[in-house]
Structures are given as C-alpha cells and as structure tokens.
Amino acid sequence: MTTNQPSINITHSPSPAQLERIFYILDKVFIVGGDYFRDRLLQDTAYQPETTWYATVDENIASSIQIFPLKLRVGNTVLKVGGIGSVGTDPNYRGMGLAQSILNAQCEWMIKNEYDLGLLFAVIHPYYEKLGWKLIPESAYMIERPSYQAPSSLYKIIPFSIEYIDQLQAIYEQYNQSRTCTVVRNASYWHDLIKWPEWKKTDCLLLHDGAKIVAYGLIEKSSTDRAILYELNYLPEAEHEVISLFTALCNLRSGCTHIQAKLTRDHKLYSYVQSIAATEVPINYTMWKMLNIDSLIGKLRSEFEARLLASLFHDDRMNIVLQIGDRNFYLNYSNKTLILSHEEIEQPAHETYYLSFTPEYFICNIINGYKNDEIDTNTLAESLRAILFPLQHSIFYTTDKI
Structure with a gap:
C-alpha cells in the first residue's frame, strides 16, 4: 500500500492575497502579532515582492522567510547584505524541513544576485549552523x-x-x-x-x-x-x-x-x-554567512588598497594570497595600487605573503578586525594581516533590526 507524498513547492513573489496568508501565519506563530510584520514590510518603500519567499504544501502556504536587503559599510566600502527575518511555519506543517528548504533556495538566489553576506538574528544557533551560518558574539x-x-x-x-x-x-x-x-x-x-x-x-x-x-x-x-x-x-x-x-x-x-x-x-x-x-x-544572536565571495573580495579590494596606502607598507611591492576556505584570491600591490586576480600573478621579484582564513573567521576579521592576542605581529605576514584587518569600531544598531 502506498501513501501519497505531499506536493511541496518553494517560490517567491506572493500575490497580495498570498502575502496576507503569510501575515496570518506569522500572527499565529509570534506573540508580537501579524501587524508587526505587516507594518515592517508594507511601510518599506523599497520592498520588492521577490524578497518574500514561501513554501506551499499541496498548494497551501505553510512557511515563509523574508529577505531584507541591506547596504552595510565596511570602512568606506558598502556591501550588499541579505538580512533574514520573519521566519515562520504554520504549526500544522512543522517537521517537514520547509524553512530549511526556503533558506537554502534563498541563499542560492542571493548568490546569483551578488549578495556578499547573509545576516540573521537567532537564539537557536545549532539549527542555522547546520546550514552554514556562524555566530559572531558581541557584547x-x-x-x-x-x-x-x-x-x-x-x-x-x-x-x-x-x-x-x-x-x-x-x-x-x-x-x-x-x-x-x-x-x-x-x-x-x-x-x-x-x-x-x-x-x-x-x-x-x-x-x-x-x-x-x-x-x-x-x-x-x-x-x-x-x-x-x-x-x-x-x-x-x-x-x-x-x-x-x-x-x-x-x-x-x-x-x-x-x-x-x-x-x-x-x-x-x-x-x-x-x-x-x-x-x-x-x-549571542548575530549570525553571518558567506554568500558571493567573488563579489565580496572585489568590493573589499579598494578598502584593502586604502589600508595599505595608510600603512608602513605603502611604498612596498608584494604579492598577497588570501586563502579563504578552498578559494584563493591573488593580490598584487605595486606602485601604490592593489590589483585583484583569480589566478596567481607572476611577480617573482616581489615577496609573497599567504593569509589563511576559514570563511567564518574571514567575516569575523572584516567585522571586528584582528585581536592583539590572536596575532603574532613579529612576522611580516601577521603584521600585514593586522594592517588589512585593523580594529573596527563596528556596530549594527538595534533600530535597524530585521
């Protein structure tokens, strides 16, 4: 005897009626009520329906997650960040992995649309860590x-x-x-x-x-x-x-x-x-995820160049290899200009410095900068790391909470 499996579909851009159904689910799930989410979304003149994602089970809306596009500064560079919020699943459809499926689809969509990083606020860290999100503690x-x-x-x-x-x-x-x-x-x-x-x-x-x-x-x-x-x-x-x-x-x-x-x-x-x-x-609720690393490094190039120009290395010539996870990014600094390449730059006369990071540690360095107790500045490579990632007086204001 066979049992019919439910038909599950992940999509975005709901109609007005479907959006109201999403607010109805959020009203059931969160104590703040559906109007909280309705006011946040519909009072946003930059809102695009394609940022609202939802799952249907046998054509019934059962779960939804909202992407809030944010422009976040890193020094004088501006990154495109996908803020994840309004995560809610109808209690009748829990345990089906709907939110996970939506979040995975959203991350693929954000990568294609050159979002540099993902950001969310959560108290249940293990759930999101399984999906590649990492907690960066604050105080x-x-x-x-x-x-x-x-x-x-x-x-x-x-x-x-x-x-x-x-x-x-x-x-x-x-x-x-x-x-x-x-x-x-x-x-x-x-x-x-x-x-x-x-x-x-x-x-x-x-x-x-x-x-x-x-x-x-x-x-x-x-x-x-x-x-x-x-x-x-x-x-x-x-x-x-x-x-x-x-x-x-x-x-x-x-x-x-x-x-x-x-x-x-x-x-x-x-x-x-x-x-x-x-x-x-x-x-302990701010979680980040690397999305489009090529876009991210491309935007950070000018910030890295400015930091080198303001340092003791400003007149030097060097090759820098950023090893981030399984990806390498090659930077050549000469004539006070920093050039980025995805292939090794042949400059044999230049000193080459290798700086290795896990994706989450790279994000942490971007946001917070190096920590004195983590960096051995007795080596030139680590001194260079300290220059590229100086201490940041960083803050995400609660007013912008998603």
Whole structure:
C-alpha cells in the first residue's frame, strides 16, 4: 500500500492575497502579532515582492522567510547584505524541513544576485549552523539606571519631531561615515524607519544647541526592569553633552533599574559606563554567512588598497594570497595600487605573503578586525594581516533590526 507524498513547492513573489496568508501565519506563530510584520514590510518603500519567499504544501502556504536587503559599510566600502527575518511555519506543517528548504533556495538566489553576506538574528544557533551560518558574539554593557544630569545652559533636550528628520540623517551619516556594520540610510530609509515597529518601540530625544540638532538617542519602551539603548549618535561639538542626553533617556524609564547599551570604544558613553562599574553582557544572536565571495573580495579590494596606502607598507611591492576556505584570491600591490586576480600573478621579484582564513573567521576579521592576542605581529605576514584587518569600531544598531 502506498501513501501519497505531499506536493511541496518553494517560490517567491506572493500575490497580495498570498502575502496576507503569510501575515496570518506569522500572527499565529509570534506573540508580537501579524501587524508587526505587516507594518515592517508594507511601510518599506523599497520592498520588492521577490524578497518574500514561501513554501506551499499541496498548494497551501505553510512557511515563509523574508529577505531584507541591506547596504552595510565596511570602512568606506558598502556591501550588499541579505538580512533574514520573519521566519515562520504554520504549526500544522512543522517537521517537514520547509524553512530549511526556503533558506537554502534563498541563499542560492542571493548568490546569483551578488549578495556578499547573509545576516540573521537567532537564539537557536545549532539549527542555522547546520546550514552554514556562524555566530559572531558581541557584547553590551549593563549599568544601574543613572540619575539625570541636566545639559549646560546653551543646550536643551526635546522630544523627536518629524521636522528634524533631515538633521538626524545628517548626524547619523557624519557619525557613521566609515563605521563598519552600520546600515546606509538614505532619506527614503529614514522616512520609512520612523514607521517601522522597532522605532515605535522606542522614545527618541534630541539635543538642541539653539541653532540645530547636534545629537539624538533612542531608548526602548520597556515593561521590565531593563531598557535597551537602541542608538545614540552625535556631532563632535556635542560630545561633552552626550551624558546629559543619555541620562535624559534613562530618566524616561523610571520603572527600570538597569540600562543596557551596545557601545563602541570610541563612543563618548563607553568611558562613562566604565567609570560607573558597567557589567559586560554577552550577546549571542548575530549570525553571518558567506554568500558571493567573488563579489565580496572585489568590493573589499579598494578598502584593502586604502589600508595599505595608510600603512608602513605603502611604498612596498608584494604579492598577497588570501586563502579563504578552498578559494584563493591573488593580490598584487605595486606602485601604490592593489590589483585583484583569480589566478596567481607572476611577480617573482616581489615577496609573497599567504593569509589563511576559514570563511567564518574571514567575516569575523572584516567585522571586528584582528585581536592583539590572536596575532603574532613579529612576522611580516601577521603584521600585514593586522594592517588589512585593523580594529573596527563596528556596530549594527538595534533600530535597524530585521
């Protein structure tokens, strides 16, 4: 006796009616409800239906995953990153491997469309690790909620208003101009962002110097004893007033005992939270995957060249072989120009340096740079590795969460 196997199909670009069915499934699966996902997707003016993928079982939509195209900085280079989110399967169809099949098909599609990296946020790491995704740990800092410190008399703190959005965009761009992992936010992105669920989960305060906005910050609306600082960006002239803006944001959360913040070491708040005995908190949910490695290395070539030009190697001539997994990329540096080739460059008079990476370690070096305790800078090869992958003050803001 034979049993009919269900007909499973993986596809993308749903019709409006099919998209509503996807929102219905997400409403059943997630406590935040279907409107959370509907608002995130349909309030995005850059949304393309081809980024919505779903599985049907006997022509019934049973599972879906969304690709959120992101432009992420690595220094002065911009990468094309596929953010994976809105992963949901109808409980009646679980255990059939639908989400895995969708994700595999999406990765193939992203590789063909020259996405450099994939990014997702997950708490169930082994499931995604089986599919080639790797966790790159981060840290945040937890402090007891500080008392409010008023700004100096020339400044005032005001609530966000749409009339200031262009000034916020300008502050964000100046502060994050070459900051690795930050999203490139154009004007359309900003106008969409303030309509998205993550923004609505926060309060935003602005620091005004009497002529213009010089800093802004967002803090989570929290019903627990902890609130998360989503982001706080500022112009150089406002650095001395950052603590006032931060404590004003904290003051909005009188019901919280603690504030948590991801901070880079060059942020004004970093030294402040260290001075008040901050506790470092591990954050283990950011996972990455190498997609189109040829596209990635091609984009990074100009960044590598700039880093060599700014180093002690700037007048040298050399061959560099990047060994990434089972792929080799050949770089020739001479006359202050870096040339990339997929075949070995015949320059026998030049010194050749071999730098080996697993794909996940290469991504980690791109995002975080080398670590002093991992690099033996006594060898020229490792000194070169430190120059090509310097310490990065990288951050992916919670505001851009997918």
